[in-house]
Amino acid sequence: AQKITQTQPGMFVQEKEAVTLDCTYDTSDPSYGLFWYKQPSSGEMIFLIYQGSYDQQNATEGRYSLNFQKARKSANLVISASQLGDSAMYFCAMRGDTGTASKLTFGTGTRLQVTL
Amino acid sequence: DADVTQTPRNRITKTGKRIMLECSQTKGHDRMYWYRQDPGLGLRLIYYSFDVKDINKGEISDGYSVSRQAQAKFSLSLESAIPNQTALYFCATSDGPTGADGANVLTFGAGSRLTVL
Numbered sequence A: 001a002q003k004i005t006q007t008q009p010g011m012f013v014q015e016k017e018a019v020t021l022d023c024t025y026d027t028s029d030p031s032y033g034l035f036w037y038k039q040p041s042s043g044e045m046i047f048l049i050y051q052g053s054y055d056q057q058n059a060t061e062g063r064y065s066l067n068f069q070k071a072r073k074s075a076n077l078v079i080s081a082s083q084l085g086d087s088a089m090y091f092c093a094m095r096g097d098t099g100t101a102s103k104l105t106f107g108t109g110t111r112l113q114v115t116l
Numbered sequence B: 001d002a003d004v005t006q007t008p009r010n011r012i013t014k015t016g017k018r019i020m021l022e023c024s025q026t027k028g029h030d031r032m033y034w035y036r037q038d039p040g041l042g043l044r045l046i047y048y049s050f051d052v053k054d055i056n057k058g059e060i061s062d063g064y065s066v067s068r069q070a071q072a073k074f075s076l077s078l079e080s081a082i083p084n085q086t087a088l089y090f091c092a093t094s095d096g097p098t099g100a101d102g103a104n105v106l107t108f109g110a111g112s113r114l115t116v117l
Helices: none
Strands: A003-005 A010-014 A018-022 A025-026 A031-040 A046-053 A064-069 A075-079 A088-095 A104-106 A112-115 B004-006 B008-014 B019-025 B031-038 B042-051 B054-057 B065-070 B073-078 B087-094 B111-115
Touching: A003 A088, A010 A018, A010 A104, A018 A112, A025 A046, A025 A075, A025 A088, A031 A075, A046 A064, A046 A075, A075 A088, A088 B042, A104 B042, B004 B087, B008 B019, B019 B031, B019 B111, B031 B073, B042 B065, B042 B073, B054 B065, B073 B111
Parallel strands: A010 A112, B008 B111
Antiparallel strands: A003 A025, A018 A075, A031 A046, A031 A088, A064 A075, A088 A104, A088 A112, B004 B019, B019 B073, B031 B042, B031 B087, B042 B054, B065 B073, B087 B111
8 A cells, every 4th residue: 555644734934945845655566656736725736746766866847856765765845945826735646556557645735834 | 728627616515415526628638537635634536537448446435426428528426415525526637558657647627616514
């Protein structure tokens, strides 16, 4: 079974500072993918960044980077130069390789509040 | 127009009523999913379909049924709604298949907020 754990229900960060949102995962699958999604107050789910389990380098997408530590089974999201518009819920998710069904399992989310 | 369209966006109903949530997509994706979001629980998978003839239960399928009417359409039904089915429901689509570590990103609809009184 796959499990995603996000231990920070809420985080605060000042505008222009960097923030790290934690995500740990548990799987016995040899191959998997890790994703981060953003959910603003309007409710939609927005894809941010992806990391494959065999990728040697950490993924980056603009101000987002994924700090992937395979041995520790962690996939933390780093947001640099935070903006007010970054205030949202952030979900970590994982796709494993359970038979023929590869589905996303989500964590419980972290609510990020960016302050002036 | 949105890539993934969900209707209705909001619905209030009473216990025991039958409810259908509809989802249509213009992405041309084969794979479609229904997720439920509850506060503090994240998103949980209800049903998924990898093509028109393929329907699979997710982790919380009890009390729900689905129909894949076409590649582009995937509907979720609550045969007899109950208050603990009050939640935000998301339809999503993805490409497939690739390996499990492939970046088959899920594209989500805007969500359907259902309240069962």
